[in-house]
Amino acid sequence: MTLPRIAVDAMGGDEGVQTMISGAALARRRHDKFKFLLVGDEPRIKAALDAHPQMRGASEILHCDDVVSGDEKPTAALRRAKTTSMGLAVNAVKQGHAGAAVSAGNTGALMAMSKLSLRTIKGIDRPALAALMPSLGENDVIMLDLGANTECDARNLVQFAIMGAAYSRIVTGREAPRVRLLNIGTEETKGTEQLQEATQRLRAATGLALSFDGFIEADKINRGFCDVVVTDGFSGNIALKAIEGAARFVTDLLRNAFTSSLRSKIGFLVSRPATELLKHHLDPNNHNGAVFLGLNGVVVKSHGSANATGVANAVTVAARLLEEDLTHRISADLAELGETRLRSSARANAAGKVDREAEAEADTSEGQGA
Template sequence: MSLPRIAVDAMGGDEGVRVMVSGAALARRRHEQFKFLLVGDEKRIKHALDDHPNMREASEILHCDDVVGGDERPTQALRRAKTTSMGLAIDAVKRGDAGAAVSSGNTGALMAMSKLALRTMPGIDRPALAALLPTLGEHDMIMLDLGANTECDARNLVQFAIMGAAYSRIVTQQAEPRVRLLNIGTEDIKGTDALQDAAAQLRAATGLAMQFEGFVEADKISRGDVDVVVTDGFSGNIALKAVEGAARFVGDLLKRSFMSSLRSKIGFLISRPATDLLRTHLDPNNHNGAVFLGLNGVVVKSHGSANAAGVANAVAVTARLLEDNLTQRISAGLAELGEERLRETHSSGAGK
């Protein structure tokens, strides 16, 4: 089976066309079957392609002039869904002209446009943004939602758990990934009503193809003993950015410490391969590519400040989700739970 092609919003992100095209080219050097629909300014895309002859026969260009601004309100961007590079990349997925879309543009606009064009799956009220994060264990773990939904009720959280578990089964190859809800303590009484309701529902449910193991605190998510961390978009965004910031903070401190004396400078030079390994492991570009789960189609968000290697990772994530039929797997998970049971849980309101 040949892989459906990937629509790339070539205009989004801090660096724009050059980084997006270089990133796609880099991904393609590792996987020759990748094909692309590059959406954006034709002249600039063609110029960028000059440096990447391997991309030319694998790419078609869909020209447009209009770009969604980084600070633009999603409601405003929605009006230009049919003229912007972001909107046209998503539309290609809707029309079946591409299997998935990747964009480094405005997250809120990407979410709004994707939801409107692709619609949520039956049984899902709201899509969630999910990313792979490094752990000390064997596999990466999945955290969701990372900012698509500022406020969530128990029903949303249960749906996120099901979607996250489906994604984790692809990543970890485990039949029943370990799932936990992010909370400020592990005792039953901790946290909001929404968290407690969601925990009760997940504990009671059977046949979900996951091991639900209760709550997890934010200092324990990277130890490798949890595969899926479920949270509302506000807390998830805070936790993700706090981790990124702390990693950078420690890196900066380390640099300062190493530069604090001649002796430690020498030590640093000698142990450079070790610190380079650490840097590689912590570089957000190596974990780039968050996916909107719960849509009838795959849309991947690449970080606005990602470099070409980062974009290549986001493209690789996209290809993997296509290959492994993520969308169908989530549908199967939802069917397992039974849509009617999902509807039943509706009564529990937003607890925070």
């Protein structure tokens, strides 16, 4: 299968053009069918390509020397969407010149540009930012929203559950991924009105390709108990930063412990294979590539501090979602949810009609008895 090109914002990210091009080159070495549209300053991109000659035949350069800064407000970045590397990469997807866009730039600006340019899938009110996180289970866990929407109602949460499950089916191969809502407890009575209503809607829905398992607490996110964790962007971003901070804390704690004495250093040499495995599992570069779900196109956000391996993983995520046609999967699940609502409405109307007929018959009987 020939993939559509992947537009890479070569100017985004903390590490610069060299890292973005090196990451794209690494992805191509893993999968030689990748083609690229490299968006950014042409002289700098050509200089970076000197170290990766195999990329030249697989890439086209779209020159642009205007860059969205990391601290730029999304509203300001939107006004320059037609002149920045980020904006042109997203627009390439809209125009059909690329199948997906990858950027390591300003998250807020990327979301704003993507939403305005690509629009949301019919039936989706708001796109959500979803990412893979390590777990003790057989597969990584998908969590959304991670910051795109600070406030969400029950309808948004249900849509996030459907989008997250569609993404999880691609990643895990499960036909019905286990979905849970993030809450302060697992009891049915816990949580906000939005969570309670979303729970009722998900339990009532039939035919969806997911298994709704109720609530999950934050300390269980990485335990492997579910495949998709759904929450609003405010809570999700806090949970994500807390998990990342805990991972860094454990890593630094082990480093300090193993260098505290000669005996500790010897212990480190003995346990090095295990610590290297832990380091690999906790390295964010190995789970890099957050996805803006719910758009009419694939947009992947790379960590700003990602190295070449991290960028390569983000590019691979974009390609896989293109191959598996994520947008179509989400649309099909939304259609099924709509059918479920129609069936539920029809049953409710039928039940109401029966009740009204029974009431009318009772009234008639009482009138005849009088």
